[in-house]
Amino acid sequence: GFAKIDNHRELRVGYPEVVYGEGKTSEQVTEIATYMQAKGQNVLITRSNDHMYETVVKACPKARYNPLGRTISIVNKAYQETSSKISIIAAGTSDLPVVEEAYETAKIFGNKVEKIIDVGVAGIHRLFNQMDRIREAKVLIVVAGMEGALASVVGGLVDKPIIAVPTSVGYGANLGGVVTLLGMLNSCASGVSVVNIDNGFGAAYNASMINRL
Amino acid sequence: GFAKIDNHRELRVGYPEVVYGEGKTSEQVTEIATYMQAKGQNVLITRSNDHMYETVVKACPKARYNPLGRTISIVNKAYQETSSKISIIAAGTSDLPVVEEAYETAKIFGNKVEKIIDVGVAGIHRLFNQMDRIREAKVLIVVAGMEGALASVVGGLVDKPIIAVPTSVGYGANLGGVVTLLGMLNSCASGVSVVNIDNGFGAAYNASMINRL
Amino acid sequence: GFAKIDNHRELRVGYPEVVYGEGKTSEQVTEIATYMQAKGQNVLITRSNDHMYETVVKACPKARYNPLGRTISIVNKAYQETSSKISIIAAGTSDLPVVEEAYETAKIFGNKVEKIIDVGVAGIHRLFNQMDRIREAKVLIVVAGMEGALASVVGGLVDKPIIAVPTSVGYGANLGGVVTLLGMLNSCASGVSVVNIDNGFGAAYNASMINRL
Amino acid sequence: GFAKIDNHRELRVGYPEVVYGEGKTSEQVTEIATYMQAKGQNVLITRSNDHMYETVVKACPKARYNPLGRTISIVNKAYQETSSKISIIAAGTSDLPVVEEAYETAKIFGNKVEKIIDVGVAGIHRLFNQMDRIREAKVLIVVAGMEGALASVVGGLVDKPIIAVPTSVGYGANLGGVVTLLGMLNSCASGVSVVNIDNGFGAAYNASMINRL
Amino acid sequence: GFAKIDNHRELRVGYPEVVYGEGKTSEQVTEIATYMQAKGQNVLITRSNDHMYETVVKACPKARYNPLGRTISIVNKAYQETSSKISIIAAGTSDLPVVEEAYETAKIFGNKVEKIIDVGVAGIHRLFNQMDRIREAKVLIVVAGMEGALASVVGGLVDKPIIAVPTSVGYGANLGGVVTLLGMLNSCASGVSVVNIDNGFGAAYNASMINRL
Amino acid sequence: GFAKIDNHRELRVGYPEVVYGEGKTSEQVTEIATYMQAKGQNVLITRSNDHMYETVVKACPKARYNPLGRTISIVNKAYQETSSKISIIAAGTSDLPVVEEAYETAKIFGNKVEKIIDVGVAGIHRLFNQMDRIREAKVLIVVAGMEGALASVVGGLVDKPIIAVPTSVGYGANLGGVVTLLGMLNSCASGVSVVNIDNGFGAAYNASMINRL
Amino acid sequence: GFAKIDNHRELRVGYPEVVYGEGKTSEQVTEIATYMQAKGQNVLITRSNDHMYETVVKACPKARYNPLGRTISIVNKAYQETSSKISIIAAGTSDLPVVEEAYETAKIFGNKVEKIIDVGVAGIHRLFNQMDRIREAKVLIVVAGMEGALASVVGGLVDKPIIAVPTSVGYGANLGGVVTLLGMLNSCASGVSVVNIDNGFGAAYNASMINRL
Amino acid sequence: GFAKIDNHRELRVGYPEVVYGEGKTSEQVTEIATYMQAKGQNVLITRSNDHMYETVVKACPKARYNPLGRTISIVNKAYQETSSKISIIAAGTSDLPVVEEAYETAKIFGNKVEKIIDVGVAGIHRLFNQMDRIREAKVLIVVAGMEGALASVVGGLVDKPIIAVPTSVGYGANLGGVVTLLGMLNSCASGVSVVNIDNGFGAAYNASMINRL
Ligand SMILES: Nc1ncnc2c1ncn2[C@@H]1O[C@H](COP(=O)(O)O)[C@@H](O)[C@H]1O
Ligand SMILES: Nc1ncnc2c1ncn2[C@@H]1O[C@H](COP(=O)(O)O)[C@@H](O)[C@H]1O
Ligand SMILES: Nc1ncnc2c1ncn2[C@@H]1O[C@H](COP(=O)(O)O)[C@@H](O)[C@H]1O
Ligand SMILES: Nc1ncnc2c1ncn2[C@@H]1O[C@H](COP(=O)(O)O)[C@@H](O)[C@H]1O
Ligand SMILES: [Mg+2]
Ligand SMILES: [Mg+2]
Ligand SMILES: [Mg+2]
Ligand SMILES: [Mg+2]
Ligand SMILES: [Mg+2]
Numbered sequence A, B, C, D, E, F, G, H: 001g002f003a004k005i006d007n008h009r010e011l012r013v014g015y016p017e018v019v020y021g022e023g024k025t026s027e028q029v030t031e032i033a034t035y036m037q038a039k040g041q042n043v044l045i046t047r048s049n050d051h052m053y054e055t056v057v058k059a060c061p062k063a064r065y066n067p068l069g070r071t072i073s074i075v076n077k078a079y080q081e082t083s084s085k086i087s088i089i090a091a092g093t094s095d096l097p098v099v100e101e102a103y104e105t106a107k108i109f110g111n112k113v114e115k116i117i118d119v120g121v122a123g124i125h126r127l128f129n130q131m132d133r134i135r136e137a138k139v140l141i142v143v144a145g146m147e148g149a150l151a152s153v154v155g156g157l158v159d160k161p162i163i164a165v166p167t168s169v170g171y172g173a174n175l176g177g178v179v180t181l182l183g184m185l186n187s188c189a190s191g192v193s194v195v196n197i198d199n200g201f202g203a204a205y206n207a208s209m210i211n212r213l
């Protein structure tokens, strides 16, 4: 019967509430955050900004802002961290905003999570120096711009599910990340699946579901 | 040291050998299959065809052909099936070749796997009738052509990792599956990651890594 | 003879005058509005802005502004509302500007019109809760961004003409709404036709012609 | 409750069964047709071919083949023709297959329907000679390739809902109909909505829903 | 010998000097204009702006500015106007900047030139009212945005060379004029050739070469 | 009145009838040709083939076939050749089919016409050796594939209207001529307008209208 | 003077004649080959086929055919091999046709040349095993399909000029090599320049010019 | 062993450090520059700006700014200039920023380098006047926008490796340089390889590697 089609939000009891800040006013976001705080729920706001944070923090003093990742996290109730680990691997410094969005998302969903950055293939020894740490993770997020080669290289070295996030970092015929996106989908390595351009949140949401299995 | 960069194949001890049949002669494929058979290894050949099967089966009598999925499976050593399940969900009959490729891949990688087909959103009650079975799976593969809406709908109903496979099924401005691919990447539901067009193998490879965690 | 090729405007006697505000000065628009007011005609200005409204309202005190939909409506003569209904169904809050443009257009063309919003497929039970209201309409406008799955889902549930409006809402590889547009054109459900990206006016114009049949 | 989400097919009691022939075997299609015949239902098979017809007609002697439109129609029970009319207007001879698919679809859905062909804008007097007939229709289907200008010209002359069907007719930078499709979506005339390239069936399905209102 | 490859500029003795203002400073442009004035030559500056005009006019008091067309014309020596005529035909008001660029170019190259505007195909009787004037021209420039249907309609009515200029006017899936451009190249009417998007100068340069034959 | 909108064909009294052979049967084409022959009119059939010629020539013994250009010309009445000349300039041997289509079109429209081939810019001295002949023409057709540079180079050397025809000749990322087409539209030389890919007929039709002025 | 613009062919005295076989008849190619043989010149024919070879070899018994690379080489006069080396590095077996075209080109232009194949990044240890050989080369050609990551990885490991050749190898959203092409142009490693898709000849021609410096 | 995979930076001992300024703060860049200065190394900062220069020069008084090329060069240790020469050839004034980036890069990598500008093919005699200088170079960089014809013309006249840089200069359907990029990749002349749009640095880096061979 219809009971099968229950509320998505209900399904996710215990999950933080996620608010996509883009295109919402600081006031609208604050209202949602306050409401959730009253219910004792954790809140993650993505694509926020300085002004939004300043408005939210007045109503929710526990709010913490990650300006690079543009996230606001409000931990109203403690959660148990997973024992298994998500690794977020990134090519260059310009990929950091996406790394941070993924990091904060994974964190508030209760995951142990680690960042391994600046290991792009233009200097591949940097990646190899980190292989032991990388191999300890249960699931990997690979964030890269340009031609996205890092996803293939990592995919060829480890045997874990990899969620690749193309970034809009690049110039010339990068087409706002579309080239990276298509490159990752054409990866010569098995085990790579892809989310949308700059979608650090989506990658971490996926990784979290896998990490908690 | 360099020991970290060991052979990809070695990493995958116990895995079947996978041969991409497209662009290879029946003789080349048979040679690889024979060699692996001698080593007692399981073999999966994708993108094969009738002629290839007839050539392979002479040398490897255990070879089994799935003409719809265009796969040849050769089980030379028994494997333990997982207790957790992969569900492959598909919209329409024209998606079946991709479903079968995914199914055979998941099977030979040792997974319990189930097919739930013809549940496209044009008649959404068909999907709801299957929700109990779908919710039992540990990871889902959603195969769809056209606008790819099925991935979003499933993503909104279950809280499992979903690997979406766009198919090149469609006509008019479908652009050989590119529209479906981009639609799935823009899914309004969280928890969906995407592999390349018609890449049933890749989806099942990913799902298998997750299912075995 | 030539009489067949009569004036489009004449054909539409009784219709409001529609002015596309984009790229026109507030003064130009006010001049047209004043002229139409003198003739006792109703006027709809789309793609307007605050400044344009302030200029127009000085000359036409009946002017009413919808800032979200960016429309100015001036009802100089009463019209008879239709007994049959247009339903405007929308996925998310970011689709609201397009919903409002469609709503105001349908209104001033004399239609009974209803908005059913925030029923995107990521939480499909919200849509099902509205099915009775939706089924009462004579024609449906479905407004959605992302992958546009809502049009297919609605198309599979009701047997009414559906005009789908893709919105430019999205991020990553959404390509400014082109992905949504192509997704809707590839809908697996019959009965869906499509207008241009963000073209709420065009959808409502079409729906009005159908609703008045 | 769930009763709202009843079977799409049930919704359409009295409608013909529509089978999309592409990618199905003649035997599969014949099986469906035979089953529907037994239930006394009308059947429309689109994207069929000579061989399919020859197989179907053996089991269903009432089957009638339209080779240009590639449709097979089987009228097992009489239907009442509408008093209002659908006009299908087409630019050139190469658009005829799409015209015929639309025509047969409209017919078996019980509509009065009329074809007005070879009235492309390169010789616009041909269109004007037909304006009286065109104006009598309740809803119009405009089928055109090349730049699709016919939809805009008709849209500027009549005040009826227009469903435009871009065809893949063209050469050079026509991009398989995509240019026509996008041209029609950018039509300068109001009242035009668009279906997918070469989708005569979809246009007629829409028109039928409108014509029967 | 090499004498064949003489200076392009020399070839064009008697022609005005044309300066593309975009990306040049007002000072650079003024320097060129002053130099040409000293040589008694006529000067056309395209893609200029208010500030550029104010700088130029101080040094060249004969400079005349067309703010809509963004051109500065400096007639230092009289020229003989052609007896034959170029007609510039445009669909809508948003095409006017391109019309004006074409007009000023045609003028300073010594052509009799006429503007026929606001005759888009959404109200085609407006075009027919102008057919006598249009038929008097030796060569036609058709400026249009949206789907560019005007070029095809004019091409079907007159037997003169037509240079079509797509404009970047449009919204939604217009893709910055690319849809109009491709539509015009796919025109169903013979006798239409096309220049780049918004390239009023190029169209008038071509038309001038033809008009002076 | 309506008299303005007379028949396109009538406008072109004295012109040959042009039949686009693609997608027509040999029988259909022969019927048209026979009818025109009876009226004493000249006929040009483009995009024909061997079989079509053999069928046509039986009914119209004067028919002459150009297999490279895929044209059939039937001169039923003598015409006066122009004294001014059209030059068709082509880069390489693979452009020859388009050159021949343009040549035959220009011929049967009564133009003096000359072919200057194999003068691509990879060996630019070949072009310079032909400059005297090129400069004698009244209008130029430039046919080129690859990057289409020939149109720009010729445009920089002569002061005549140039109609550029991109050809679908190329490999790799030529995209079926779209790259050449866009390159020509972005030509750095003034005086170049463009027709569709491989459209030798359209270029010659345009050139003929100019040459006859 | 004009002497500067001397014959390209003359410039290249001592070079082999290169004939692009695609779209030429076996007879045309044989004629050129015979003529060059008479002059004692070396000849390279690319994009040839079996039939072409059989025709050529009758007239030129020294002709040697590489069926994988689709080249015919005719060495009529000995040449001095370079002491420095070109390395051609390729990812997979499906890249071999392009490798062979490059190899034969480099050979007949007199270069020492080496092939290092099957070293794609999905198993990166295979590449590292070849680094000593790769580092000995003066210039590198990297041939890869899919996402083209090999070019970036090699570019990050060696300090030599790299000419990357994208291949049309791939499936799904590879877009016939365009994704690989754009990926390589967006390489995160410096020192990589790119030629057209599958253009093994062009890469080797470039490499040869560099190797002979 | 692993020694093969040594540090990229170490490989380049004696090379300047290159910092990509885009997206870095002036402070971050200054820190890197100061650190390198302390080590006595030369530094090149690309994509910088006025503010960045003012910050850097306080810490590194030897810093020299090229505002057009947006580069900052800091020569902390003298280098030996090559005896062979790189020529940078450019079509127009709007290509100058890219020319300057290439020039500064070539300079600080120790190359003799020469600029030959404003020699676009619209006035091809300007190029021929420079052929003697051009022929003296060991390697050429060709910088052009629009259709990129200059690369083909130069490629047909000289027998040196050419690195083509498409610029984003253009208007209308130039697509931000993509048309130029694809045009250059389809060059009819051999010996041309291509780097990304506006990538003057990359071209000069390549040219430098070749020039130093
Ligand atoms: N950065 C992000 N990128 C993509 N989706 C997001 C992001 N942040 C939040 N979301 C999704 O957007 C939903 C919130 O949308 P809203 O109801 O508009 O706040 C959440 O449930 C998430 O599924
Ligand atoms: N020519 C056509 N173009 C698009 N959709 C079609 C066409 N013919 C049939 N359909 C749709 O395809 C469905 C049949 O699909 P199937 O179940 O595969 O036979 C029908 O219910 C129609 O909605
Ligand atoms: N090769 C060609 N390319 C483009 N248009 C052509 C070509 N040949 C003929 N045409 C046009 O097509 C029309 C004939 O179409 P149809 O009535 O189908 O024979 C002619 O009047 C021409 O305007
Ligand atoms: N203008 C440029 N375009 C492309 N790549 C550049 C440019 N300037 C510097 N680079 C590269 O970017 C690297 C510096 O990046 P970063 O480490 O972020 O400073 C250098 O090693 C170069 O390989
Ligand atoms: Mg792996
Ligand atoms: Mg979910
Ligand atoms: Mg429906
Ligand atoms: Mg209308
Ligand atoms: Mg005409």
Ligand SMILES: [Mg+2]
Pocket (backbone or CB within 6 Å): F154, F155, F156, F157, F158, F159, F160, F189, F190, F191
């Ligand atoms: Mg010229």
Ligand SMILES: [Mg+2]
Pocket (backbone or CB within 6 Å): G154, G155, G156, G157, G158, G159, G160, G189, G190, G191
């Ligand atoms: Mg390197």
Ligand SMILES: [Mg+2]
Pocket (backbone or CB within 6 Å): H154, H155, H156, H157, H158, H159, H160, H189, H190, H191
């Ligand atoms: Mg050269």
